[in-house]
Amino acid sequence: MKTIIKLLLLSLILFTVVSCNHTSPQKHLEITVLNTNIITGKYNSKYFNEIRELKRNNRLLVLESGQLENGTVKAYLDQNLIQPTNTALKKVQTLEVNTDTENLIAASEDFLIYCKQIFEKDYIEIAQMIDADEPEPIVDAAIERMFQIHDPAFLKKLNHLDEIAIRYAEKHDIPLQIL
Numbered sequence: 768m769k770t771i772i773k774l775l776l777l778s779l780i781l782f783t784v785v786s787c788n789h790t791s792p793q794k795h796l797e798i799t800v801l802n803t804n805i806i807t808g809k810y811n812s813k814y815f816n817e818i819r820e821l822k823r824n825n826r827l828l829v830l831e832s833g834q835l836e837n838g839t840v841k842a843y844l845d846q847n848l849i850q851p852t853n854t855a856l857k858k859v860q861t862l863e864v865n866t867d868t869e870n871l872i873a874a875s876e877d878f879l880i881y882c883k884q885i886f887e888k889d890y891i892e893i894a895q896m897i898d899a900d901e902p903e904p905i906v907d908a909a910i911e912r913m914f915q916i917h918d919p920a921f922l923k924k925l926n927h928l929d930e931i932a933i934r935y936a937e938k939h940d941i942p943l944q945i946l
Contacts, residue, residue, distance in 0.1 A: 792935070793939075793941055796935065796936060798855075798859055799862070799871050799872060799874075799875035799928075800928065802858060802859070803879070805848070805851045805852065805855060806878075807925070810882065812911070815897075815906075815910050818843065818897065819903075825837050827839065827843045829842045830846060840894040840895075841891055841895060849887060852882060852886060853883065855879055856879040856880065859872060859875045860876060871931050871932060874924070874928040877927075877928075878924040885917055889917070893910055896909060
């Protein structure tokens, strides 16, 4: 009798632990879709205008040795765009993949990896131009060229993620509004 009670208690504890580790459909959407807002809000030429304005006003604040200091555009982008993108990507990559979530996770990961590559290469090249005080027309041309190159793939990957997210949200009766 004691053995049966112990087994029942052990089963109950195990069931509780296993069910607590399950990621809900709502959480899947938050991690795969809502985390991309850090990217969509900064993937535009206006973001570079904001950065240049911060630089002109000596307000490019970065965390150095535990203190906020005026930094370079490159350091600013690293802390405010690249690191958050890496964090978002790691969160997506830790999600449990199953038949219900595989397309959502794959689309999110594909989008985040593509954006990470743009940020680590193109954004950093432009940041270095701004840090070097290159003339604005040259920087503007580089920004325009970058968006001309990347916009088609960026939008295709983002729209693909949005389509999958909408279907996933509808399937799980989760309100989702894509802007």
